[in-house]
Amino acid sequence: KQEVTQIPAALSVPEGENLVLNCSFTDSAIYNLQWFRQDPGKGLTSLLLIQSSQREQTSGRLNASLDKSSGRSTLYIAASQPGDSATYLCAVRHQTGANNLFFGTGTRLTVIP
Amino acid sequence: KAGVTQTPRYLIKTRGQQVTLSCSPISGHRSVSWYQQTPGQGLQFLFEYFSETQRNKGNFPGRFSGRQFSNSRSEMNVSTLELGDSALYLCASSVGSGANVLTFGAGSRLTVL
Numbered sequence: 261k262q263e264v265t266q267i268p269a270a271l272s273v274p275e276g277e278n279l280v281l282n283c284s285f286t287d288s289a290i291y292n293l294q295w296f297r298q299d300p301g302k303g304l305t306s307l308l309l310i311q312s313s314q315r316e317q318t319s320g321r322l323n324a325s326l327d328k329s330s331g332r333s334t335l336y337i338a339a340s341q342p343g344d345s346a347t348y349l350c351a352v353r354h355q356t357g358a359n360n361l362f363f364g365t366g367t368r369l370t371v372i373p
Numbered sequence: 374k375a376g377v378t379q380t381p382r383y384l385i386k387t388r389g390q391q392v393t394l395s396c397s398p399i400s401g402h403r404s405v406s407w408y409q410q411t412p413g414q415g416l417q418f419l420f421e422y423f424s425e426t427q428r429n430k431g432n433f434p435g436r437f438s439g440r441q442f443s444n445s446r447s448e449m450n451v452s453t454l455e456l457g458d459s460a461l462y463l464c465a466s467s468v469g470s471g472a473n474v475l476t477f478g479a480g481s482r483l484t485v486l
Binding site: 294296349359360363 | 379
């Protein structure tokens with residue numbers, strides 16, 4: 261069974277700092293990997309989706325990388341802002357392509373003004 | 374373009390009762406997936422429906438069921454509620470399976486007393 265782990269569980273950084281969130285998964289037979297953010301009590305907002313054949317994806321200040329063979333992905337956030345404070349979740353989709361995502365435990369990010 | 378709409382947003386039930394949650398996907402999306410989020414277990418996949426057929430099912434007891442209508446709207450039902458069913462239930466829609474990004478709704482928060 262796929263196990264997805266995110267480290268650290270919580271992170272506090274001062275505004276303006278660059279930061280990296282980590283995601284690791286045990287089964288490399290994935291179709292794609294998706295990063296989400298979740299604000300308290302809210303649903304999930306999709307940030308980036310990386311196909312298994314891709315190495316990275318970028319959107320604005322966000323850059324996600326994928327190393328499928330080693331079972332790792334990172335989410336890089338540049339020039340962090342207080343509005344980035346949220347819980348960040350990574351999720352992998354099995355190579356069958358089915359929509360049952362396996363989610364990580366999340367990293368709770370606090371950006372201090 | 375309207376997002377994924379879940380109703381009700383909040384509800385309180387007592388043990389032994391049943392509950393029905395509704396999810397209206399983004400127009401044109403034919404796949405609807407359901408997830409349960411709890412502090413202890415995180416996000417776990419319940420089931421996925423596509424064109425009124427259940428395609429995948431997670432590891433939940435038979436008390437959890439769902440269905441999808443011809444307009445792609447989906448409902449999930451939990452019978453004989455237990456305290457442990459208290460959770461945020463999230464619905465996600467996509468055009469289909471595989472490469473498509475999942476778009477999540479805001480969730481239905483169920484409290485079982």
